[in-house]
Amino acid sequence: MQEFKLIKEYFSNLSKKNVGSLNLNDDVYFDKSKRLVISVDTYIEGVHFINFKKPELVIKKVIRSSLSDLTCKGVIPKYYFISASGNKKTFSKYNLKKISKSLKQEQDKFDINLCGGDTVSSNKTSFTIVVVGFSKKIVFRNKARLNDDIYVTGNLGDSYVGLKILKKEININNKLKKYFVSKYFLPDIHLNLAKKLVNFANSSIDISDGLIADLEKLINNQKLSYKLYLNNIPISKSLSKTLNLKRLKKLSFISKGDDYQVLFTASPDKSRIIIKISQSLGLKISKIGKINTYNQKSQIIDQKGKKIALKHKGYYHRF
Amino acid sequence: MQEFKLIKEYFSNLSKKNVGSLNLNDDVYFDKSKRLVISVDTYIEGVHFINFKKPELVIKKVIRSSLSDLTCKGVIPKYYFISASGNKKTFSKYNLKKISKSLKQEQDKFDINLCGGDTVSSNKTSFTIVVVGFSKKIVFRNKARLNDDIYVTGNLGDSYVGLKILKKEININNKLKKYFVSKYFLPDIHLNLAKKLVNFANSSIDISDGLIADLEKLINNQKLSYKLYLNNIPISKSLSKTLNLKRLKKLSFISKGDDYQVLFTASPDKSRIIIKISQSLGLKISKIGKINTYNQKSQIIDQKGKKIALKHKGYYHRF
Numbered sequence: 001m002q003e004f005k006l007i008k009e010y011f012s013n014l015s016k017k018n019v020g021s022l023n024l025n026d027d028v029y030f031d032k033s034k035r036l037v038i039s040v041d042t043y044i045e046g047v048h049f050i051n052f053k054k055p056e057l058v059i060k061k062v063i064r065s066s067l068s069d070l071t072c073k074g075v076i077p078k079y080y081f082i083s084a085s086g087n088k089k090t091f092s093k094y095n096l097k098k099i100s101k102s103l104k105q106e107q108d109k110f111d112i113n114l115c116g117g118d119t120v121s122s123n124k125t126s127f128t129i130v131v132v133g134f135s136k137k138i139v140f141r142n143k144a145r146l147n148d149d150i151y152v153t154g155n156l157g158d159s160y161v162g163l164k165i166l167k168k169e170i171n172i173n174n175k176l177k178k179y180f181v182s183k184y185f186l187p188d189i190h191l192n193l194a195k196k197l198v199n200f201a202n203s204s205i206d207i208s209d210g211l212i213a214d215l216e217k218l219i220n221n222q223k224l225s226y227k228l229y230l231n232n233i234p235i236s237k238s239l240s241k242t243l244n245l246k247r248l249k250k251l252s253f254i255s256k257g258d259d260y261q262v263l264f265t266a267s268p269d270k271s272r273i274i275i276k277i278s279q280s281l282g283l284k285i286s287k288i289g290k291i292n293t294y295n296q297k298s299q300i301i302d303q304k305g306k307k308i309a310l311k312h313k314g315y316y317h318r319f
Numbered sequence: 320m321q322e323f324k325l326i327k328e329y330f331s332n333l334s335k336k337n338v339g340s341l342n343l344n345d346d347v348y349f350d351k352s353k354r355l356v357i358s359v360d361t362y363i364e365g366v367h368f369i370n371f372k373k374p375e376l377v378i379k380k381v382i383r384s385s386l387s388d389l390t391c392k393g394v395i396p397k398y399y400f401i402s403a404s405g406n407k408k409t410f411s412k413y414n415l416k417k418i419s420k421s422l423k424q425e426q427d428k429f430d431i432n433l434c435g436g437d438t439v440s441s442n443k444t445s446f447t448i449v450v451v452g453f454s455k456k457i458v459f460r461n462k463a464r465l466n467d468d469i470y471v472t473g474n475l476g477d478s479y480v481g482l483k484i485l486k487k488e489i490n491i492n493n494k495l496k497k498y499f500v501s502k503y504f505l506p507d508i509h510l511n512l513a514k515k516l517v518n519f520a521n522s523s524i525d526i527s528d529g530l531i532a533d534l535e536k537l538i539n540n541q542k543l544s545y546k547l548y549l550n551n552i553p554i555s556k557s558l559s560k561t562l563n564l565k566r567l568k569k570l571s572f573i574s575k576g577d578d579y580q581v582l583f584t585a586s587p588d589k590s591r592i593i594i595k596i597s598q599s600l601g602l603k604i605s606k607i608g609k610i611n612t613y614n615q616k617s618q619i620i621d622q623k624g625k626k627i628a629l630k631h632k633g634y635y636h637r638f
Contacts, residue, residue, distance in 0.1 A: 006410065006438065010419040014426060014433040021481045028433040029400070036355065040400040040449055081348070081359040083447050090326065100329040107333060112334035115348040118447075119325065120361045126435075128402050128447040130359055 001106070003054065018231075027205070028136050037133045039069035049195035050166055052090060052125045056098040057185035059127070063106050064187050065208065066129035068083055068260045071189055072206035074137040074197035079115045081130040087221060113117040133149035135198075140265065142221045143203040148265035150289040151274065152224060153190055153237040156182035156211060156261060157253035173240060179238050187260035192281050197264065200273050210257040216298075217265060219291070223262040225298040228289035230254075324548035344386040346524070348491050350455050356452045361543040371409060371444045375417040376504035378446070382425050383506050383529065385448035387579045390508055391525035392457040394518035398434045400449040415494035429508060431518040454517075458583065460538045467533040467584035469545060469608040470593065472509055473557040475530060475580060476572035477502035477589065491561060498557050508580035516583065519592050523583035533615075537582060538610070544617040547608035548574075549627070555621055570619075584610055 030041045031285045043062040045052055045315045052058055063080065084090070107113060115132075161290025164170040165177055172180075197204060203217045212231070215226055233245075233254050243250055266274060271287070276283040292298075343562045362381040364371055371377055383398065389396045397629055403409070426432060429627050434451075481503025484491040487493075490500075516523060524537045528554070552573050554562075562569055585593060588604070597604040621627045 006415065010415040011422075011433060014422055015435075016432045026435075029335065029398075030341060031325065031398075031434075034353075034355070036353070038400070038401050038434050038435070038449070038451070038453075041621070042402040042404060042437045044404065044439050044449060047440055076588070079348075079350075083359050083361040083450075085361060085363065085445065086598075094323065096329040100333065103330075103333055113335045115350075116334075117359050118361045119367055120363050120445075122363055122443060122445070124441060124443065126404065126439075126441070126445075128359070128361065130357070130449055132355075132398075134353065155474070255495070305583055 006082075018090075023214065027297060028073055028075070028138070031134075031164065035134050035136055037070055037073065037135055037299050038073045039066055039131045040128065041066050041069065042126060042128040045124050045135070046048070048211055050163075051107065053097075054084070054185070055095045056102045059099045059102045060106055061095050061185045062127045062129055063103070064189050065260060066131045067110060067112070067189050068187065068206040070131055070133045071191060071194035072197075072204050072264075074204070074261045075133040075135040075138055076191065076194055077112050077131045078135045079132050080114045080279070081115055081117040082125075083118040083120070083128040083130075085120045086125040087121065087123055087288050090125045091106070091119070110191065115227060134144065137198045137200045139197050139204040141203055141205055141218050143264040144219050144222060144224055144291050145202050145267065146224065146293060147268060148202055148291040149268055149271065149283055149287050150215070150228065150263070150265050152207070152211070152261050152288050152292065153285050154188055154259075154261045154281060155234050155284070156207070156259050157235050157239050157241065157250075157256065158254035159258040159260075161239060161242060163258065170246070172245075175251060177240055184258065189260070190281075190283060193262065193277070193279050193283060194278055197262070200266050200270040200277075201264040202266055207259040207261050207263050208257060211255040211259070211263065211275070213255070213257070214263055218265070223294035225292045225294055225300070226289055227292050227296070228300045230300055230302045232288045233288055234284060234286040251284055257258060321637050338441055342420065345430045346391055347394070347457065353491060354453050354455055356389055356392065356394045356454055356457060357376045358385055358450045359447065359563070360385050360388065361445060361447045369482075371405075373504070374414045375421045375626050378418045378421045379425055379467065380506070381446045381566045382422070383508050384579060385450045386429060386431070386508050387506065387525040387527070388435045389450050389452045390513035391516075391523050391583075392459075393513050393523070394452040394454040394457055395510065395513055396429065396431050396450045396452045398451050399524060400434055401436040402439070403436065403445075405444040406440065406442055410438070420492075428551075436593040456517045457521045458516050458523040460522055460524055460537050463538050463541060463543060463584040463610050464521050464586065465543065465610060465612060466587060467521055467610040468587055468590065468606050468608065469534070469538070469547065469582070469584050470528070470604055471526070471580050471582050471607055472602060472604050473507055473578075473580040474497070474553045474558065474603070475526070476554050476558050476569075476575065476580050478506065478577040478579075479575035482557060482562060482577065489565070491564075495557055498563075503577065503613065506577070509581060509600075509602060510535070512581065512602060515596055517630045519560045519585045519589040519596075520583040521585055523581060525577040526580050526582050527536055527576060530574040530578070532574070532576070533582055537584070542613035543610055544611045544613055544615050546611050546615070546617070550621055551605055551607045553605040553607075555605060555613050570621075580625070
């Protein structure tokens, strides 16, 4: 059963109507009266990270993935909690030292503090991360408007190549290997953009499950469709080089998930402001498509102007 | 390694000094400036509950255990998040229906709402529960004062008998069986006491790991000791009857954990107020001992006035 269907069917009746959680249909909970924003996410060995051989990197990846839930909504994270499950090996002194050091580095980088959590004994390593921030306003899902432009920050696909390298499914020179693996473990978190997002975005989400999967979540309760231009979907020079080298198709790499870039929609009249902000922050922001009416089918247009169908839409959580 | 030592050694440097989390040495985080209180706890199959054969009861037990973290501090819970891990069997339609129904009952009983969470695929069933409440003040650990009386709400030991029945280690008539098993799965949550606690308690904790283990946590950073009177430690008529019937000793049942009663200390001059509140709420509150100087050894006094030593102090989380 898909996570989405499961939540809708059995749990949406448990949330209060007309509050910030949008009937549990968003990545964060927003308590408007308290100006409080909270995200809760669990990351488990074998699902969200391959293994725990690099604790210093895995812990950074899970922290950043959770920070991304707030920053993609225009909220600055303030503190966090970790509930960690694992066995003696997970919590060896060697690993604990590495985890603690990594957390300190992330705290300094993102100006956040650990405020509590839990540790439990389990045969599998997993982390539940709670992130708390404060904001008067947030950018929701499902608030895209007809004719909105669709934007994405940074580059897509690098993280997926990193995953394939770690799984030994792609072989490549050491310099590129290092680049992609680093993109897999250390997604960019755009704190500076978060401060400005509410000024121009109508709706937003972070890309964790894949461009298409997350775009469909972004508009899932709305009678709207999308049109994307493959040419405009941003990839890094390293990915472009790798695709040429390995004769791989761009389409197979841009919607696989774990990108943690911000996907947002904005009215066309915000176009100039967004270009300015992109320049002033030194942050790549690409216009990749448009929000259309429900009568039109959602589509991707390739380099030659032809409609193409994506086979693998991204990662859907199933049980 | 004990959870306590682990947290102190590797993580306490990550929390801000002089904030509500008391360097991670409490069950909740208190953000005084925002009047915000948060608890994060993970419950795992085989550790915190035997198995998931009774999903409708297990889910109530984990929710109440987490509510207890706030109510024992004098804070009214307002909403909660669940991150659930499990396999297809955990999340079968049958189980989901039961979980959803139980959560609805708990929400109505305790006036709380589900605000989000996560679901992940895992071979083991576990739940991380986040509870949020708002309060100007909370009752901390490690604020007991010399000569404080030590109090506990309700009865101790019933839950442990329930656990032993479920593990088939005690055999007993059906009426008693039902009583103890219900006490194991459905701990009392004293919402009404929570509203008053800050008015008279100097320090407090809920008994999850056992009377002695939690009392030692209550004063662990303080140069203090305790003296308990076995006679005054409250047990139910059902437990008293069972002890007689099975020729078991009271001492072996009152410090085993999962009681979720409130253990607190208060100045002797609050004694009359506490009796009044106990009467007005119809809630049993027993004075069970005293806070002493560090020079004296912590001790329990038996029925004949003799000092006794507890062999098993309760449940310590180890890896």
